[in-house]
Amino acid sequence: MPSDTVPNCRFCLANDLLADTPLGENHAFYMLGSIDPELTTSVMIIPRQHSETPFDMTAEEWQ
Ligand SMILES: [Zn+2]
Numbered sequence: 798m799p800s801d802t803v804p805n806c807r808f809c810l811a812n813d814l815l816a817d818t819p820l821g822e823n824h825a826f827y828m829l830g831s832i833d834p835e836l837t838t839s840v841m842i843i844p845r846q847h848s849e850t851p852f853d854m855t856a857e858e859w860q
Contacts, residue, residue, distance in 0.1 A: 803847045810845065825858045 807814040810827070819827040820840065831839040848854050 801846055806847055808843050809847050 802809045802811040804812070806812060817829060817832070820830050821828045826842050826844055829841045829843065831837060833839065844854055844858055846858070
């Protein structure tokens with residue numbers, strides 16, 4: 798089930814565990830750049846609301 802914040806989750810912004818600064822964001826997601834030296838043009842799109850799987854995301858997040 799989705800929840801706003803899970804303790805010690807490094808992607809839940811409220812935990813303040815991100816090693817870098819998001820490159821962009823909107824109301825539902827934020828985006829991090831790749832730290833993999835072989836994938837320099839890749840990004841990760843992360844939901845603001847903690848989700849264990851994509852199936853936990855809300856209909857609004859999918860739009
Ligand atoms: Zn999380």
